[in-house]
Amino acid sequence: xxxxxxxxxxxxxxxxxxxxxCWPLVNMTSLKQNSRKESKVQxxxxxxxxxxxxxxxxxxMLYDFFKQELxxxxxxxxxxxxxENVVKLKKLNDMMSDECVxxxxxxxxSLSSDFVPWSQDVKGFKMKEDNEFCKYFGxxxxxxxxxxxxxxxxxxxxxxxx
Numbered sequence: 400x401x402x403x404x405x406x407x408x409x410x411x412x413x414x415x416x417x418x419x420x421c422w423p424l425v426n427m428t429s430l431k432q433n434s435r436k437e438s439k440v441q442x443x444x445x446x447x448x449x450x451x452x453x454x455x456x457x458x459x460m461l462y463d464f465f466k467q468e469l470x471x472x473x474x475x476x477x478x479x480x481x482x483e484n485v486v487k488l489k490k491l492n493d494m495m496s497d498e499c500v501x502x503x504x505x506x507x508x509s510l511s512s513d514f515v516p517w518s519q520d521v522k523g524f525k526m527k528e529d530n531e532f533c534k535y536f537g538x539x540x541x542x543x544x545x546x547x548x549x550x551x552x553x554x555x556x557x558x559x560x561x
Contacts, residue, residue: 402419414484428491430524430537500524507521
């Protein structure tokens with residue numbers, strides 16, 4: 400892999416991805432989808448963590464390896480430059496959120512169908528749906544996948560007909 404992103408270091412990972420893709424940071428903006436509601440977050444006590452680490456030793460090996468790879472990649476990029484670009488990305492995300500998000504909601508059943516997340520345990524976004532630019536930032540992942548599949552099918556049909 401050229402780059403493995405790690406969720407808890409998402410902003411730095413995204414800056415590195417923008418570099419790999421040669422895309423400007425403005426094209427890398429996002430909302431934090433699938434974020435658990437505070438009432439649904441459970442902290443693991445140290446004993447449970449220790450037990451899980453024993454059971455999931457292979458997963459931990461992979462995680463530790465790629466976490467180190469990411470750290471090396473960050474160092475190669477330049478930690479000062481990376482931090483500056485993380486700050487820029489956060490500002491761009493805030494600007495996009497101010498422009499597009501009407502409200503972050505816990506009661507996701509009140510959202511229109513495209514924006515209802517896969518689980519009732521995560522937050523949802525009430526978006527400015529009349530703004531085409533904004534719609535795709537808040538659309539739930541399953542609905543977005545369905546949308547992409549429909550586009551692919553349309554393209555396939557057009558290709559097949561030609």
